[in-house]
Amino acid sequence: MATMPANIVVGTFADNVGSQFGAQRSTDTTVIFTQIQPVCTIETRAGEILVSVTDQGAQSLADVNYRCNSPNGFTRRISSENGGELRRGNQGIPYFLSQSGDATLAFAPVQLTTPVTDGVTSSAALSVGSSGFLKVEVPQVPQGLIAGEYRDLISIEITPN
Secondary structure, eight states: OOOTTTTTTOOSSSSHHHHHTTTHHHHOOOOOOOOOOEEEEOOOSSSSSOOSSSOSOOEEEEEEEEEEEOOEEEEEEEEEEEHHHHHHHEEEEEEEEEEOOOTTTEEEOOOOOOOEEEEEOHHHHHHHHEEEEEEEEEOOOOTOOOOSBBBOEEEEEEEEE
């Protein structure tokens, strides 16, 4: 059986063995990362919706889904092409718009005579999608309206903060 020389150490790390012989240890690091861009989307899954002017109370129009991964939330702007009225020519039927759902998304009834802008704070729920029902309420139908179709176009725009 052969004997091992006394100056060889078995079972230590290579950098320890190397340092015994004057070798220098070198270390380098590399940082890896990615950048996720803020993306905000809105989806209503509704094109045209018939509103009853004879029903009392708020009527659900559409389920609005908001998705936004911005850490600072988003700015929401809601506008009406006809200033918060269903219109036919120069005749109009005023209405109020509201939204249910998560407290950060919900808002009380408002007539959109001018665009409404608000800030929505970020949340984990918003990053995967949070929704609420857009609702309309027609408090009173003016007398003397001509028969026909009365319309409005509601736009909801969201921008990451």
